[in-house]
Amino acid sequence: MSANPPVLETREVTIRFGGLTAVSNFNISVPKGSIVGLIGPNGAGKTTCFNIITGFYKPTQGDVFLEGKRITGLPPHKVCEEGIARTFQNIRLFYNETVLQNVMIGGFVRQKSHWWMPPLLIPSCTREERELRDRAMALLDSVGLGKLAGEISSSLPYGAQRRLEIARALATKPKFLLLDEPAAGMNPQESQELMDFIKRIRTDFDLTILLIEHDMKVVMGVCEHIWVLDYGILIAEGNPEQIRTNPKVIEAYLGEEATQNA
Amino acid sequence: MKTPNKSRDLTLTTAAVGLLLVFLWWANGHLDNYKIQVLNLIAINSILALSLNLIYGFTGMFSLGHAGFMAIGAYVSSLLILPPVQKEMIYILQPLIWPFSVLQAPFFIAVLAGGFAAALLGLIIAIPVLRLGGDYLGIATLGFAEIIRVVFTNLTPITNGALGLKGIPNYANIWWNYGWCLLTLFFLIRLINSNFGNVLKAIRDDEVAARAMGINTFKYRVVSFSIGAFFAGIGGALMASLITTIDPKMFSFLLTFNVLMIVVAGGLGSLTGSIIGSAVITVLLEWLRFVENPIDIGSFHLDGIPGMRMVIFSLLLILIILFRREGIMGMREFSWDSLINRFSRGGEAR
Numbered sequence A: 001m002s003a004n005p006p007v008l009e010t011r012e013v014t015i016r017f018g019g020l021t022a023v024s025n026f027n028i029s030v031p032k033g034s035i036v037g038l039i040g041p042n043g044a045g046k047t048t049c050f051n052i053i054t055g056f057y058k059p060t061q062g063d064v065f066l067e068g069k070r071i072t073g074l075p076p077h078k079v080c081e082e083g084i085a086r087t088f089q090n091i092r093l094f095y096n097e098t099v100l101q102n103v104m105i106g107g108f109v110r111q112k113s114h115w116w117m118p119p120l121l122i123p124s125c126t127r128e129e130r131e132l133r134d135r136a137m138a139l140l141d142s143v144g145l146g147k148l149a150g151e152i153s154s155s156l157p158y159g160a161q162r163r164l165e166i167a168r169a170l171a172t173k174p175k176f177l178l179l180d181e182p183a184a185g186m187n188p189q190e191s192q193e194l195m196d197f198i199k200r201i202r203t204d205f206d207l208t209i210l211l212i213e214h215d216m217k218v219v220m221g222v223c224e225h226i227w228v229l230d231y232g233i234l235i236a237e238g239n240p241e242q243i244r245t246n247p248k249v250i251e252a253y254l255g256e257e258a259t260q261n262a
Numbered sequence B: 001m002k003t004p005n006k007s008r009d010l011t012l013t014t015a016a017v018g019l020l021l022v023f024l025w026w027a028n029g030h031l032d033n034y035k036i037q038v039l040n041l042i043a044i045n046s047i048l049a050l051s052l053n054l055i056y057g058f059t060g061m062f063s064l065g066h067a068g069f070m071a072i073g074a075y076v077s078s079l080l081i082l083p084p085v086q087k088e089m090i091y092i093l094q095p096l097i098w099p100f101s102v103l104q105a106p107f108f109i110a111v112l113a114g115g116f117a118a119a120l121l122g123l124i125i126a127i128p129v130l131r132l133g134g135d136y137l138g139i140a141t142l143g144f145a146e147i148i149r150v151v152f153t154n155l156t157p158i159t160n161g162a163l164g165l166k167g168i169p170n171y172a173n174i175w176w177n178y179g180w181c182l183l184t185l186f187f188l189i190r191l192i193n194s195n196f197g198n199v200l201k202a203i204r205d206d207e208v209a210a211r212a213m214g215i216n217t218f219k220y221r222v223v224s225f226s227i228g229a230f231f232a233g234i235g236g237a238l239m240a241s242l243i244t245t246i247d248p249k250m251f252s253f254l255l256t257f258n259v260l261m262i263v264v265a266g267g268l269g270s271l272t273g274s275i276i277g278s279a280v281i282t283v284l285l286e287w288l289r290f291v292e293n294p295i296d297i298g299s300f301h302l303d304g305i306p307g308m309r310m311v312i313f314s315l316l317l318i319l320i321i322l323f324r325r326e327g328i329m330g331m332r333e334f335s336w337d338s339l340i341n342r343f344s345r346g347g348e349a350r
């Protein structure tokens, strides 16, 4: 679908929980530098796909590749080291820590110093921490949270918490970013800002982004390519226009609404 | 956000440490032995509480193995500082085996060795238990501490069994104890305030998010646990040399409970809290001894009830958990900024 080589590729990924096949034969290929979407009704298996890609679940079958390298079955921290960062459907910040600390924790994975160095006052370590702090501050400034750096993260308003979670993910210096329902709980104006924000970080941080979203305005507004999941099966893919008019997609969503209204 | 004033803080901290040293020097010359003993216990309890706080308060691992680590530190260090002649005298059931019979080390090295031995054991139990996810850490460490006690009771050729060790050289004076206490405090302040400290708190707050951020949570929990075990061993080593007699019975769960009490009362996740908690609880524990002595109120005579102190303490722990979960300090730390702010605000009010 594009000349760019894929950053992420999944091949025939299937996962079963006991008798339930949550995702089956999941094949996607995400071109470098794109913003793409994964949509589908509630319980379709979207978050499960994220959990497989990020190493939280091991697929029953199939493989995940990051820039051609097989990363299937790596533990989450290794996947992050390889260059995949994510946010969570229910925001998961380090709530007792400050905004700045949250971002610094994100930067830890790229830190070279060892744990025993700070107590021994090793100069290289002190320097690295200072640089890390400066970079975290710069990152916070760039996402508009600079003024809140010293606040405890749990005291932030909802929208700011979402942005902080993204900033923390960016601090791990990812190549590929996964956003699980970033616009959930946002009003139309906040969603609009979020869309601009997502486009901006793609360019600023040289990212490829895959997002799950229920807000169709956001999905259609930022995604260049969309996959649709229903009962764990990919039922459609294409650009926003193709998805909007795809009868299978309409049926999947109408079916959901019909059952909800019943 | 105010930028912290580094050079001012350094000056104030140096001055405070200087003041503490002057106080200790004065106390050493003017206070009676009993009061000095209490001061010594405060220092050792601080080390123990700080180390448990690292494990439980900062990393969120509920561990009940402190008495076990203390026992290791105490025995290793004592065996290294007991003179060979003394060893020959106290091992009456079975002689102490080589090389322990001849090994000797200066006090500092002996205490350090006690710490490293405890850290090694910490590593050995942390790796399998934390692999399982750590939910059973409390039970596993409790069991471990009991096993240590049983092993030490029966390993007569090394530990002298139930008789324990007597006449351990009384090197742990106020300088050694406070020296080690300050060293521990310095180490942990640097550790906790570094990004590694942030990482430990991240693991405590949300392990799933921590893993997604590229943190090998298993590895760093093992590291934190072993550092905690190390300082527990140091505390045990100093304790042994302070009271000069140890036996396996001494390292029962009650000892762990005391430390836990200090950590909870001071504040989980606050180094300052652990220091304040140690001072308060150590003094309180000593002061409460009167409830175990016979009391005469007028013509009314009460026999002392042994163990009453612990009853009161258990009640206190329950009260803290019910009414002030966060302890004295919560997760806050002392800082010169906040102290100065409080003073200047108080000044304006007047």
Ligand SMILES: Nc1ncnc2c1ncn2[C@@H]1O[C@H](COP(=O)(O)OP(=O)(O)OP(=O)(O)O)[C@@H](O)[C@H]1O
Pocket: A017, A020, A022, A040, A041, A042, A043, A044, A045, A046, A047, A048, A049, A089
């Ligand atoms: N660890 C698990 N064990 C058992 N079943 C699971 C597990 N994780 C997910 N599932 C099941 O897999 C299915 C897909 O769940 P998933 O959370 O991926 O849906 P989703 O598409 O993200 O839905 P939503 O839009 O509501 O977030 C659900 O039926 C869920 O119950």
Ligand SMILES: [Mg+2]
Pocket: A046, A047, A048, A089
């Ligand atoms: Mg979901």
